[in-house]
Amino acid sequence: MKRILVLIVIGLVAWKISTWPVFLGWSGNYLSGLQGTSTAAAVSPSSAPPFKCDGRKYCSQMSSCTEAKGFLQNCPGVEMDGDNDGVPCESQWCQ
Structure with missing residues (x-):
């Protein structure tokens, strides 16, 4: 054996x-x-993008306009552009 x-x-x-x-x-x-x-x-x-799509999808989870724009352009399913004009988080970051 x-x-x-x-x-x-x-x-x-x-x-x-x-x-x-x-x-x-x-x-x-x-x-x-x-x-x-x-x-x-x-x-x-x-x-490679300077960030990763890590599940964040709301403006309250972002820390800058640049970060929000990156997520809007590169990550599916984000909810940061209410009027669909391509500018995310207009009332919070990207004024």
């Missing part, structure tokens, strides 16, 4: 190691994937 368990563990470890990126690189698949992601990673941070 111990031998079977040891063989299963050795087999699982060997399978796990075989999926490591170093071993995938020998076949060329991993290296070609890296080239495509390196350019995408270099472009993404510069175009």
Whole structure:
């Protein structure tokens, strides 16, 4: 019984190691994937918004006009533009 368990563990470890990126690189698949992601990673941070859509959707939850505009432009389901003119929180932040 111990031998079977040891063989299963050795087999699982060997399978796990075989999926490591170093071993995938020998076949060329991993290296070609890296080239495509390196350019995408270099472009993404510069175009990322300075905030995250974190569930806030009302003017009372904002701290500035700039923040409210960012949420209005980038986050779905916000309720900050009552008259639909594109200017959020007119009575509170963006006067």
